Amino acid sequence: MSEQSVWKEGPFRWLWLANASTTVARSLGVFAISVTLVTVVDASAFQVGLATPLSSLGPLLCGLFAGVVVDRWGNRRVMIVTTWGRMAAYAGAVVAFIAGWLGPWHLLVVVFLVSVADVFFMAAHTSILPRLVGRARIPAATSSLMASDQIIALAGPAAGGQLVRLLPAPCVLAVSVIGQLSALVGLKNIPHDANRVSGQEASPRQRMREAIVDGAKFMARNRLLLAVILTTATNNCAAGVYQAAQSWFILKDLDIEPAVFGAIWSVSAVGGIMGALIAPRLGSAWGPLRAMFFASLLMPMNFALIPLATLWPNLAVWSIGLSFTLFGLALGVLSVNSATLVVALTPDTYLARVAATRRTVTQGAMLLGGLVGALLLAWVGAVPSLWVAVAIATGQGIFLVRVGVLRRGSPTEAELASS
Numbered sequence: 001m002s003e004q005s006v007w008k009e010g011p012f013r014w015l016w017l018a019n020a021s022t023t024v025a026r027s028l029g030v031f032a033i034s035v036t037l038v039t040v041v042d043a044s045a046f047q048v049g050l051a052t053p054l055s056s057l058g059p060l061l062c063g064l065f066a067g068v069v070v071d072r073w074g075n076r077r078v079m080i081v082t083t084w085g086r087m088a089a090y091a092g093a094v095v096a097f098i099a100g101w102l103g104p105w106h107l108l109v110v111v112f113l114v115s116v117a118d119v120f121f122m123a124a125h126t127s128i129l130p131r132l133v134g135r136a137r138i139p140a141a142t143s144s145l146m147a148s149d150q151i152i153a154l155a156g157p158a159a160g161g162q163l164v165r166l167l168p169a170p171c172v173l174a175v176s177v178i179g180q181l182s183a184l185v186g187l188k189n190i191p192h193d194a195n196r197v198s199g200q201e202a203s204p205r206q207r208m209r210e211a212i213v214d215g216a217k218f219m220a221r222n223r224l225l226l227a228v229i230l231t232t233a234t235n236n237c238a239a240g241v242y243q244a245a246q247s248w249f250i251l252k253d254l255d256i257e258p259a260v261f262g263a264i265w266s267v268s269a270v271g272g273i274m275g276a277l278i279a280p281r282l283g284s285a286w287g288p289l290r291a292m293f294f295a296s297l298l299m300p301m302n303f304a305l306i307p308l309a310t311l312w313p314n315l316a317v318w319s320i321g322l323s324f325t326l327f328g329l330a331l332g333v334l335s336v337n338s339a340t341l342v343v344a345l346t347p348d349t350y351l352a353r354v355a356a357t358r359r360t361v362t363q364g365a366m367l368l369g370g371l372v373g374a375l376l377l378a379w380v381g382a383v384p385s386l387w388v389a390v391a392i393a394t395g396q397g398i399f400l401v402r403v404g405v406l407r408r409g410s411p412t413e414a415e416l417a418s419s
Contacts, residue, residue, distance in 0.1 A: 014186040021186065028179070031164075033110065037104060047104040055112075059356075070123045075352070078123070080187050085117045089109075091173075122355065123355045139337070146279075149276075154269035225345045237372075238389045240365070244372075264321045271332070272331060275336075279333045279336035291333055291337040303393050373385055
């Protein structure tokens, strides 16, 4: 069937609605909480700084067992429960503001709860796709979902900025509540779960700890799957270092206006849309492994354009804009093709666990990179920190070379989960 035919599948359209609504809610929620912390509840610099690591804490704390929970409860049920949980978190902040109780720690708890809910939601979301569209159409489905996410990422901050001019910043979270309600409409129309593991079937052999270990062993045995995950994790580590230093370098060292910086930043979403749209075509023409390798070669080049801006200050804005565009493009190609490979290499019985563990590894690498980047920024400054990010990004393709990307573009029949 054609790539476009995923849109003919009613269940996929409902999943797309749930995904887009959740992304809108999340985008507006992040913006509203950031503004509220700074301008409404008088949060300290420490409290404001906690928001970013708290948003990455969910995968680290819950990622290893999130996939097991999805296996036991079922994809649809987990997505519905976590959507209700996010809605309650957003609504609680709005009620607290109206009652006059809202403080910085309330908002930080919301950030943490949403982070935890996202871990379970994404594990279920990833593992339900093959059931809705079939494994052959995973690239087209992933591309469609990611392109929508990037469009929302492009429009989200601007929409949030307009909403806070009309409403108190905490009340913008009410729009996030509406987004979650819309997501529930989509999820309720997805077919019910089938063949999930019941608690009775899971005991004693499939107890939580044993199921986690079993999933980890499957990943460790599969060299190609491990290479795909480590490539993404290395890229995320480099991105963490890069993002820790880029804002300081652009705003302080280059003295670029914040409004200009914000406009340039939105360009990365344009690159992301382009990357998501061309990723299935590159994967089909070259093979998903070579498409990933192409993205891994592009990443250090776009990272290098930021510190190289010191060589041509008059063209710094254009250099940064090109860097952000290439970053979005490469990330789109890398994300879609890595997701395609993970699904292709993983049997349904392991898919939720692998998806959750992969998110733990990749988000943990991002957090580690951010911490390293912050330390380097304080120790040696922005430019050396950015070159460290370039060096780390240069190494991400090594894992794909070791599994033979120079000789082939796709997994062999023996490596595919369907075999």
